[in-house]
Amino acid sequence: MDLSVTIKAIAGLGRESAAQTLDHLQPGDRLIGRVLRLDGDGRILLDLGKFRVTAHSEIPFQVGQEIALKVIRTSLPVQLRLDTETVPMASESLSPLASADFLQAHEQKRALEIIDRLLSLDAQNQPAGVFGAKVAIGPADNPEGAAETASKGSLLFPEQVRNALQQLKTFFDPIGPPAPAGQHAQWLRSAVEDRGFLFEIKLADLLEKVQASAGPPQEVVDTPGETFVPGLDSRSTLMQTMRQIVARDLKAQLLILKDFFGDLAGSGAWSDDLKASDTAHLQRTVGQLMSQVEKQQAQAIRRAGEGEVFQIFNHLLQIKDRSLPVRLKVYYPQKSRTGRTDAGHRIAVLLDMDRLGPVRVDLALLERRLSISFYVRDRNVRATFDRHAAAVSNALAGMFDRIQISTHISRRHIVRFDEDDRQGGSTAGGIDLHA
Structure with missing residues (x-):
């Protein structure tokens, strides 16, 4: 294939320094580059071993992918061409599960912007909500369990959906600047245990404890994140822990958002302040994340069945x-x-x-x-x-x-x-x- 990558700048270097960096290159030289970052405008950051370059290409690469390149021109802008004669071993690039199955950086950025806007609009419209769709609020918000219908801008934003959006935002938010090791450990533990893969396992473990506990259950507070109430028996405490798992786990939140945005799209009732394309993007994001969770769970089940x-x-x-x-x-x-x-x-x-x-x-x-x-x-x-x-x-x-x-x-x-x-x-x- 006659596909080329034109290098417009050496990352972190000026034009003079860039020229010195490339002095050792000659037309015909072959290089192996690793894709470090993809930008939405077609720019990519390549690691070529002794230096990194910002390049522009219409070729659909993936983060972590290793590609073989051939030097065509050494004067700036340097031109490299995809080298079809030297192909890196397939095992040396990231596995499909490690790259394609995850959202790209620009997709996550847009999803975060949409979530921030949703939560901001919801806060501005309290106690009235953003959406004017017919939505079943549920027993926690409506004791009768009835669906409420109102004109645009007058329906309460369901608490479950609000919590789900906040949890999804936390999922995308990067870890902050250096902090004590204990904070990083807590963040990492939550990131691993609450990502949806262990959702059913955690619930099953708790159900076993609930069934083994003695004494009749007592009323439990519904508020997500509520601390344990003194005086509750062990079974009620376990039930409250179960509610907290559901309120924090990513898979549970994805299921809530999937149903909510699916109903919203089906009814065609959009807020005047929210673009249908934004909600569609968030709906696709939720679907992709759910597919990722279910795929890895299926692989784990297969491994267990094969005795691994x-x-x-x-x-x-x-x-x-x-x-x-x-x-x-x-x-x-x-x-x-x-x-x-x-x-x-x-x-x-x-x-x-x-x-x-x-x-x-x-x-x-x-x-x-x-x-x-x-x-x-x-x-x-x-x-x-x-x-x-x-x-x-x-x-x-x-x-x-x-x-x-x-x-x-x-x-x-x-x-x-x-x-x-x-x-x-x-x-x-x-x-x-x-x-």
Whole structure:
């Protein structure tokens, strides 16, 4: 294919510095580039190893994809052409589940803007709501359970929908600036446990506890996030916890929004202040997120049926002031019939660092024994990590009985971490992050 990519600027460099950076290039040279960012206007940020470039292309690339390029012209603007003779190994690009199944940055940005506008309009119209559609409010808002109909701008915004929009906004909001480790740990735990993949599992665990608890249930407060009321028996406390799970979990909120926007689109009743195209975009976003959750749940069920040791769930998390999202891959060891597992825990972190490039860190914890393995792409980076190994060990001293740290040069190990999805039980359980 005669498809070309024209480089208009070297990222972070002026024209003179850019020319010096490209002095070593000659027409005919072949390069391997990795897509770091996609912009809505066709611009892409490419990592070419020793430098990064901002390019423009009509080719539909994906974040994380590795592409083979051939140098056509070295004078600015530099021109590269897609090299069909040198094709990177398929396993060295991100798996489909890690890229195409997730929303792109510009799609998330627009969804956030629409949610902010919805919540703002709702606040301006309280106690009257934004939408004039016929909507079943439900027992919590209408004791009779009847549907209320009103003219545009006079219908109460259902509390469930308001909470669902707020939770979806939290899902898209990036983690903020550096904070105490405890805050980051709480944010990460919520991000992993409340993303919808474990929704039915959490409810099933609670139902077992409710059935095993003694005493008649008592009245429980409906307000999402309400603290436990002193004096409630254990069963009522568990029921209240169940309501809180439903109020926080992403899958439950997606189901609420899917039904609400579906009914709204079917009735054709739009607010004068809200564009139908915006609501349609949000409806598509909800559908795509729901499809992602259901697809990964189906894969987990398939793995369990095939007797594989681990269930795997993927996450993409936005970090403030970072062009690339954090990619999280959580492996849950299958429990035995006794409810125990001897697989231990493992965390694999794949970082795209500004100066050191891609670095993978594997952390394996078995009882109180911790093993940390760094995988880097060249000797200079390895020397940097070796110099700091003792400091890492000293910082963790006292938390574990044994700490083992090693550094390896392995580009292949870095780019192939997605193969864990296809190899199933070949690796230990853990979390993979790609930042």
